[in-house]
Amino acid sequence: MIDNCLGAQRSRKIRRALRHFQVTIFCLVLTVVVLRGTIGAGKFGTPGQDFADIRDHLHLYSRKRAEPHRVLEEVQTTSSNENVGADTNAGTNNYNEFDINKILLDEESDESKRDPNVPFSLGPKISDWDEQRSRWLEENPNYPNFIGPNKPRVLLVTGSSPKPCENPVGDHYLLKSIKNKIDYCRLHGIEIFYNMALLDAEMAGFWAKLPLIRKLLLSHPEVEFLWWMDSDAMFTDMAFEVPWERYKDSNFVMHGWNEMVYDQKNWIGLNTGSFLLRNGQWALDILDAWAPMGPKGKVREEAGKVLTRELKDRPVFEADDQSAMVYLLATQREMWGDKVYLESAYYLHGYWGILVDRYEEMIENYHPGLGDHRWPLVTHFVGCKPCGKFGDYSVERCLKQMDRAFNFGDNQILQMYGFTNKALGSRRVKRVRNETGNPLEVKDELGLLHPAFKAVKIPMKETEVKNEE
């Protein structure tokens, strides 16, 4: 039964899970295992030939799409209506109210904490955030939202569990990962918020970022862009500055491809492990639209089934934020699409599988500052889960490659000071530039000691306040 239900690849996982779980209902266990194994989705990074490479690399499995049930039909009918209306603020958003509330009403909730008659909400509806924010920025010129011409104030947000990792070495990799982020952000004038608190018990796991993001946007009106970054993502191009001007008319930037999301509804058509969200009413609205599939338990499970049916190639597991975003954008393109920038020109998120074996080739042929396949801005270890016990890849491969990625990035920091790692796989450093009595005449090759994108502009221009439409 197991081999008929799934490919041979999964059998190994099931046997592993069977050692830990009692098999009461085969398919229920199956769902839980797949769920745990594939949390943190978003394996892929590039279209066309690269996408084909990734596919071969991962030996993707495919699922026969189930017959849509009534909820799905109604969702499709409603979303094709194109009657998006202007009143998103009043919460008449199809994705919000129709689908999930129907699920809530249809089924008894076995969660004592949730009152099914009360739809989930991230907080009181705010409809005038642009106005509130503008006013605040005017009254607080000492907290400008732009810290230089074309240089928005950015807050990078990341985090991990307040508990020690189940895998003892996991915390060491979290530590290296945050050091890596500290280095990039220091060079680029970006502040960091490291979260270790679960603000909303219902929105646990990958959904925890939503209440956190909302809270930070509302608490820090001076922040122009919030940059969410997973703890398993590392900066591998220290010299690459995000092209902020490119996004002047956008509010949400994710790595992905239009055709993969809007045409194919591919669950990995975009990645929510590293994205930019502009502070404003629009952000609050999309967070509200995004959240309903998140509350854990019945809601999340049922939503997961919808997503598996509706999206291309999505495995069976509870609703994750990334799939939910693909679904949201694909079904409500008119409402959100014009402000969403799916960026594929550089690796705002870069799937580690197709990058880490090429580091030596990159060092040979290219240089930092490119941010793309030649020298990726971000290498994202999706599926590795060094903190937990179940990952999609071998622990040894993951940890070894994470060390290499860390060093690949760290070398760019070390070279500023005349050092480099002895090898990408080594923890030791060696000197590559002698000490000198005239240190200020030495320029580091990459110009990272005093980069232009970090300098303060004298005199500082007036604060720019951007009003959203």
Added chain:
Amino acid sequence: MIDNCLGAQRSRKIRRALRHFQVTIFCLVLTVVVLRGTIGAGKFGTPGQDFADIRDHLHLYSRKRAEPHRVLEEVQTTSSNENVGADTNAGTNNYNEFDINKILLDEESDESKRDPNVPFSLGPKISDWDEQRSRWLEENPNYPNFIGPNKPRVLLVTGSSPKPCENPVGDHYLLKSIKNKIDYCRLHGIEIFYNMALLDAEMAGFWAKLPLIRKLLLSHPEVEFLWWMDSDAMFTDMAFEVPWERYKDSNFVMHGWNEMVYDQKNWIGLNTGSFLLRNGQWALDILDAWAPMGPKGKVREEAGKVLTRELKDRPVFEADDQSAMVYLLATQREMWGDKVYLESAYYLHGYWGILVDRYEEMIENYHPGLGDHRWPLVTHFVGCKPCGKFGDYSVERCLKQMDRAFNFGDNQILQMYGFTNKALGSRRVKRVRNETGNPLEVKDELGLLHPAFKAVKIPMKETEVKNEE
């Protein structure tokens, strides 16, 4: 023999060590054990009654001072000469040349890497750093060394080993510790450098900070103050801003007491786990004067013996940077003393032993922003060593108290967003302020969301360039 040589307290450690080591020479093993057990010195924090409290608390042992041997007599004679001379730049510093070179020449070096005829050096002697730096600052007004009136540009430097901790949970505490520092520094406009590279193999362990500090000062002339902070030190007062103006005529600020250092030569008269060092020629000079006791092996061991004999209450172990600094200041007060500020008005370093049991009392009676015994700026877990295997205190007590200290500080961050930890010993948070539709009308109690000490001054004043005497 063991019990005669040491107190009963040490016997436990020796028995534990004996499980791991073969006993070839009892005293050699003893020295190694004591060395490992007491690395990371600097347990104490306050004079007078507090000092007596600490003493009782730690059940200090005392050593009968050995008869000074010839090196010591010569050192004492030379240092009492008060002929310090002006030419410190030429390296005729007593501490440097006389003591250590004599040791090197007297004994055969068994370290193949060190040529005893070549004195240890942190780098080529630089004598005009103030001039080089002034020139650079003039040419680079976009990298000012003051980022506001009375607000120097500060770089907080910390770090840990590139290897996973021997104690599996150690990395988790390093992670919490860096999150804690990220939070404080974000609020106070301070940048962070997290080091994981050993720049000089000879200056390993606690001495590793010296080459690192020198490198960072010379690479970043825009940095006015470098704030070194141990990885086992945490910020527990998020609202306290260092009184920079107080130090306008000082170059080196450490927690400590003049009488403990200059009169008593007490090895814990100051603490080098958290200190401020102003960028300039003076800093390079004191680093050069500080370094000679550091090179591992014979030099460090012999220097350790000198320090144990010369300083009050110092146990037997190899030379550590803190004892060396006490010795340096006590023997060369005229050279350095006028620029060293031993601060005891607040806890730039706060010994955890006398603080952590009082957190509830502090919450009851006081508030953040005081920085002192009522609400310590820094709680420093000296002797705990959660990353390693041998600490001076029970692992359980250390970890439990580190959790409490972390939460004590983290509560001040969480309250900004309407949350708090359920208890100092809990990992879970609870809401203490409801969400609102007018978030900008809510002020967090501590005023940490948009504190004055972080605001940008509009318009920005001209850069202030401070020239050292």
